[in-house]
Amino acid sequence: MSVKKIGIGIVGLGTVGSGLIEIIQKNNNIYKNKYKTDFSINGISAKNRNKKRNVSIKGYKWFDDPVKMTELPNIDIIVELIGGSDGLALKLAKESLKRRKYFVTANKALIAKHGIKIFELSQKYNAKFSFEAAVGGGIPIIRLINNSIIVGKIKNIYGILNGTCNYILTKMRENNLQFNKALKEAQNLGFAEANPKDDINGTDTAYKLAILSNLAFGINTKVSDIYTEGISKIEEIDIKMAQKLGYKIILLGISNLKNNKVMQRVHPSLVSNNSMISKVDNELNTIIIDDEVADKIMVVGKGAGKRPTAASIMADILNIHDENKKKFFVTKNKKVSSLSSKDISKREGRFYIRMGVDDKPGVLADITLFFKKHKISIKSMFQLDNKIKNIVPLVFVTHKITEHKISLVLKKMKALKKIKTKIVLLRIEEL
Numbered sequence: 001m002s003v004k005k006i007g008i009g010i011v012g013l014g015t016v017g018s019g020l021i022e023i024i025q026k027n028n029n030i031y032k033n034k035y036k037t038d039f040s041i042n043g044i045s046a047k048n049r050n051k052k053r054n055v056s057i058k059g060y061k062w063f064d065d066p067v068k069m070t071e072l073p074n075i076d077i078i079v080e081l082i083g084g085s086d087g088l089a090l091k092l093a094k095e096s097l098k099r100r101k102y103f104v105t106a107n108k109a110l111i112a113k114h115g116i117k118i119f120e121l122s123q124k125y126n127a128k129f130s131f132e133a134a135v136g137g138g139i140p141i142i143r144l145i146n147n148s149i150i151v152g153k154i155k156n157i158y159g160i161l162n163g164t165c166n167y168i169l170t171k172m173r174e175n176n177l178q179f180n181k182a183l184k185e186a187q188n189l190g191f192a193e194a195n196p197k198d199d200i201n202g203t204d205t206a207y208k209l210a211i212l213s214n215l216a217f218g219i220n221t222k223v224s225d226i227y228t229e230g231i232s233k234i235e236e237i238d239i240k241m242a243q244k245l246g247y248k249i250i251l252l253g254i255s256n257l258k259n260n261k262v263m264q265r266v267h268p269s270l271v272s273n274n275s276m277i278s279k280v281d282n283e284l285n286t287i288i289i290d291d292e293v294a295d296k297i298m299v300v301g302k303g304a305g306k307r308p309t310a311a312s313i314m315a316d317i318l319n320i321h322d323e324n325k326k327k328f329f330v331t332k333n334k335k336v337s338s339l340s341s342k343d344i345s346k347r348e349g350r351f352y353i354r355m356g357v358d359d360k361p362g363v364l365a366d367i368t369l370f371f372k373k374h375k376i377s378i379k380s381m382f383q384l385d386n387k388i389k390n391i392v393p394l395v396f397v398t399h400k401i402t403e404h405k406i407s408l409v410l411k412k413m414k415a416l417k418k419i420k421t422k423i424v425l426l427r428i429e430e431l
């Protein structure tokens, strides 16, 4: 059997781009034998030609303008690894598909914002496009959803979608670290970027959740439809209290389908130590698909990093002959739509509430009475020993209540003179 030649153009030679080059350099002979295909890098591009790279790029043809690569007959696949939701990344997607090149990307921002438009272009031009690495790094979640391995109707899809946040929260819990110290450690170990803003404010998780929701429910959601809260306000005291109560604090992305409406939210959550999801520590990611027929399917793996992410890209490249690649997003469901981020007020669940009060007799009774008067049913209550400047921390765990109700009551509560600190509100998720 003859060996087919497939030419690749790689745009972006950073963490993932250099990882991909390494994989191709190391494994091309294996691919030749196994897939009867010779994958050769016929073009590379990045911002700065003279930058020192941690992989050898000697012998590869350099393009100052990567869009030129889409015009070449010896390039069949364009791999976009630069990032950004618009600009060059979007242009590359459009020009690649127009010229019937297979467009492969790891860019969650691009796919969350323009995924459906790019899919429609791929349909129009009968070209392929893949984005496995955009969600969950090395976890093959897109393939899992898309290859119809899920035979029923997905009711919920949720998980830990950001390794940086999971690492920080794990270290805060295990080593009693403050948020800033845990972040620094994550940066030193390469789990967090120099500018970790999108990770810690929840945006990165929201991008990935938007992609998962679109695929799982056939909707066309906007990232702004997702209620998003990050982890920077999580304090050591809450991590410790959660532990005492039998919970871990985890940043979750959650998408629920109910009455043909999809509610999406990203926020730190208290999750029981007994749940499977709470076992996923450090930089690991997990995604749980809750399907009507198969029940819960959980996948775990490295959500980022040079090798796992480049491996996902390579898997997309190796799947070049897979006809399923043309079917992404086709399950558009006209009946189902996404709620807006404000609709989180309809969520019903339990809450963890912490506040600092004057260390005076009767204050605790007053706060308890306040909750009772406003029909907030309290499941448990704790007064902590670590008093600071005569302020005692109190922690309450509520029974189930709507977000709307709790936010109204907390607004009133903030006006109470006895409460001396901000009121911390965290959601408890029963998963």
Ligand SMILES: NC(=O)c1ccc[n+]([C@@H]2O[C@H](COP(=O)([O-])OP(=O)(O)OC[C@H]3O[C@@H](n4cnc5c(N)ncnc54)[C@H](OP(=O)(O)O)[C@@H]3O)[C@@H](O)[C@H]2O)c1
Pocket (backbone or CB within 6 Å): 011, 012, 013, 014, 015, 016, 017, 045, 046, 047, 048, 049, 051, 066, 080, 081, 082, 083, 084, 088, 106, 107, 108, 109, 133, 134, 137, 303, 304, 305, 306, 309
């Ligand atoms: N890193 C991960 O673990 C991971 C995981 C999943 C998904 N992703 C996604 O993969 C993509 C790449 O991430 P990365 O971590 O590899 O990023 P990175 O290390 O910052 O590398 C980005 C690359 O893009 C190049 N670049 C930036 N702007 C450019 C422009 N205008 N024209 C040409 N080249 C340009 C840079 O060139 P210079 O090198 O010359 O500066 C660099 O080589 C992003 O979409 C990211 O979200 C990354």
